[in-house]
Amino acid sequence: xxxxxxxxxxxxxxxxxxxxxxxxxxxxIGIISIIAQFATHYEQAWANILHANFFFMGMAxxxxxxxxxxxxxxxxxxxxxxxxxxxxMTWLYVAMPVMIIILxxxxxxxxxxxxxxITDKANPxxxxxxAGKSPYLNMPFFYLRLIAYTAIWCWGAxxxxxxxxxxxxxxxxxxxxxATKVATFFVILFAVTSSTAAWDIIMSIDVxxxxxxxxxxxxxxxxxxxxxxxxxxxVYLKSKGHLEEVTEHHLHDVGKFMFAFxxxxxxxxxxxxxLQWYSNIPEEVVYFRTRLDYYRWPxxxxxxxxxxxxxLILMTRDAKRKFFIxxxxxxxxxxxxxLDNFNxxxxxxxxxxxxxxxxxxxxxxxxxxxxxxxxxYMVHSKLASAVLIRKNHPxxxxxxxxxx
Amino acid sequence: xxxxxxxxxxxxxxxxxxxxAVSHLRHDGIDVKDVVxxxxxxxxxxxxxxxxxxxxxxxxxxxxxxxxxxxxMIWYMxxxxxxxxxxxxxxxxxxxxxxxxxPVTFEATVLCAAHGMVITFLLRCKxxxxxxxxxxxxxxxxxxxxxxxxVWEDQDENKIKEMLKHSxxxxxxxx
Numbered sequence: 220x221x222x223x224x225x226x227x228x229x230x231x232x233x234x235x236x237x238x239x240x241x242x243x244x245x246x247x248i249g250i251i252s253i254i255a256q257f258a259t260h261y262e263q264a265w266a267n268i269l270h271a272n273f274f275f276m277g278m279a280x281x282x283x284x285x286x287x288x289x290x291x292x293x294x295x296x297x298x299x300x301x302x303x304x305x306x307x308m309t310w311l312y313v314a315m316p317v318m319i320i321i322l323x324x325x326x327x328x329x330x331x332x333x334x335x336x337i338t339d340k341a342n343p344x345x346x347x348x349x350a351g352k353s354p355y356l357n358m359p360f361f362y363l364r365l366i367a368y369t370a371i372w373c374w375g376a377x378x379x380x381x382x383x384x385x386x387x388x389x390x391x392x393x394x395x396x397x398a399t400k401v402a403t404f405f406v407i408l409f410a411v412t413s414s415t416a417a418w419d420i421i422m423s424i425d426v427x428x429x430x431x432x433x434x435x436x437x438x439x440x441x442x443x444x445x446x447x448x449x450x451x452x453x454v455y456l457k458s459k460g461h462l463e464e465v466t467e468h469h470l471h472d473v474g475k476f477m478f479a480f481x482x483x484x485x486x487x488x489x490x491x492x493x494l495q496w497y498s499n500i501p502e503e504v505v506y507f508r509t510r511l512d513y514y515r516w517p518x519x520x521x522x523x524x525x526x527x528x529x530x531l532i533l534m535t536r537d538a539k540r541k542f543f544i545x546x547x548x549x550x551x552x553x554x555x556x557x558l559d560n561f562n563x564x565x566x567x568x569x570x571x572x573x574x575x576x577x578x579x580x581x582x583x584x585x586x587x588x589x590x591x592x593x594x595x596y597m598v599h600s601k602l603a604s605a606v607l608i609r610k611n612h613p614x615x616x617x618x619x620x621x622x623x
Numbered sequence: 624x625x626x627x628x629x630x631x632x633x634x635x636x637x638x639x640x641x642x643x644a645v646s647h648l649r650h651d652g653i654d655v656k657d658v659v660x661x662x663x664x665x666x667x668x669x670x671x672x673x674x675x676x677x678x679x680x681x682x683x684x685x686x687x688x689x690x691x692x693x694x695x696m697i698w699y700m701x702x703x704x705x706x707x708x709x710x711x712x713x714x715x716x717x718x719x720x721x722x723x724x725x726p727v728t729f730e731a732t733v734l735c736a737a738h739g740m741v742i743t744f745l746l747r748c749k750x751x752x753x754x755x756x757x758x759x760x761x762x763x764x765x766x767x768x769x770x771x772x773x774v775w776e777d778q779d780e781n782k783i784k785e786m787l788k789h790s791x792x793x794x795x796x797x798x
Contacts, residue, residue, distance in 0.1 A: 489722075489725060492722065493722050493723075493725065493726075496710075496722050497710045497722070497723065498710075499710070499711065499712075534683075535679075536675075536679070622665075622666070622669075
């Protein structure tokens with residue numbers, strides 16, 4: 220089969236010195252704040268790094284999921300924006316090793332169930348609930364699962380990107396079909412691992428508590444951050460004069476995704492809250508009790524920023540097509556989901572260390588900025604390493620004529 | 624239909640032909656009012672130069688109405704008229720029991736938005752039950768496309784017919 224080769228305009232992206240400088244400054248801020256908080260607030264430092272790393276890991280992971288879904292669904296509209304999630308997902312190569320390091324070095328400070336003798340009946344710290352969960356939550360199996368996630372996710376991201384780059388030079392449809400196969404396996408594995416990873420990395424912080432909605436809830440949050448990141452990258456590249464083939468119709472579709480998944484997130488958040496509020500079982504309400512008593516502001520602000528705000532801002536058709544509103548709304552959504560991750564991770568870690576005194580200050584924001592710097596550096600350099608619009612994607616023309 | 628207005632109907636049997644014909648005729652200053660097709664034709668809205676539908680605004684209004692009605696109903700039934708013990712939480716306050724009311728409120732919002740939208744659509748298109756529909760050609764619900772052209776006083780009817788035939792119309796009707 221012969222491919223239609225399409226000449227795209229301004230398709231080479233250069234990672235400018237100024238952008239590099241910004242990334243390095245952000246990374247320096249991150250390193251300084253990480254060192255400073257290890258010197259002062261040791262336990263909280265681990266929680267903050269986990270929080271920041273999880274946020275960007277989720278973004279990269281769901282970018283990979285987005286790419287895979289486009290193959291599985293044989294989607295044509297997105298062919299010309301594929302390079303952006305393909306660049307974003309490469310952050311997994313960094314995020315997953317960092318995650319393993321955090322959880323090996325800091326696991327004892329983050330997870331209550333990792334404490335010595337907690338499953339030992341003779342020990343004064345014996346905890347029957349944790350002992351009951353120990354067939355799943357034990358150290359060897361936990362780290363084994365973590366390595367499995369790293370392997371599966373990095374394999375998916377690596378293969379999808381490799382086949383996409385190979386398609387540029389080789390042409391033909393064989394790489395597309397190979398990528399579809401990889402994507403199919405990746406989506407199936409992702410469905411399981413995204414849930415279990417959410418239980419392992421986050422839900423097990425509040426080890427006495429459980430929620431059957433948690434995997435989905437975490438996935439919804441991660442997917443919105445990935446979509447928002449994509450929208451903001453499209454706007455950035457377009458403002459620099461690239462991606463002329465990507466029109467407001469594509470932005471509209473990404474904006475619709477952001478809008479829809481914000482509502483999906485709220486649906487899951489509320490479903491989780493409603494069931495536990497209604498049944499009022501001590502084992503379940505402990506999660507929301509901690510947050511409603513000590514974290515009232517972050518909890519409600521997160522709901523406001525992630526639901527009310529995008530719902531009203533992104534509702535109209537015109538809003539999804541304007542650069543300014545997409546970037547403004549996107550920033551709010553990213554802050555909202557950062558705060559949501561804060562609510563998922565920090566209260567549990569602090570209460571494990573018998574503290575309810577939280578604050579969002581330079582340490583928290585600085586750590587996140589550091590990871591943001593690394594993430595941006597990775598995406599910039601991966602965007603620069605290949606043409607911005609896939610040359611031989613079988614549906615490039617369809618994407619160009621995409622109109623809604 | 625007003626007696627002093629004159630319309631020409633061009634009947635087409637191909638989606639692409641009718642789409643091109645619309646753009647060409649409109650470009651030549653012909654007043655193409657509407658195209659009746661058995662299924663939505665991609666790009667027809669832009670070709671006809673139609674304004675964007677305002678049904679989404681109506682839908683939002685209906686939705687807000689639904690939310691308000693649902694909250695009012697729940698407040699009256701479960702808080703005011705017959706205070707209810709909700710899930711073992713006898714606070715008898717709207718705000719404190721709000722989580723329990725959200726699903727009903729959501730459903731009522733969707734119900735009102737959806738039904739309001741359908742009824743608005745039917746009213747605007749005059750296809751309510753009992754109303755005689757305006758059918759130009761019954762084949763427009765099968766495999767033909769009907770283009771409706773308004774003929775103005777200063778336009779030559781025969782010329783328009785010629786142009787229609789030229790752009791691929793298989794049949795021409797005048798009324």
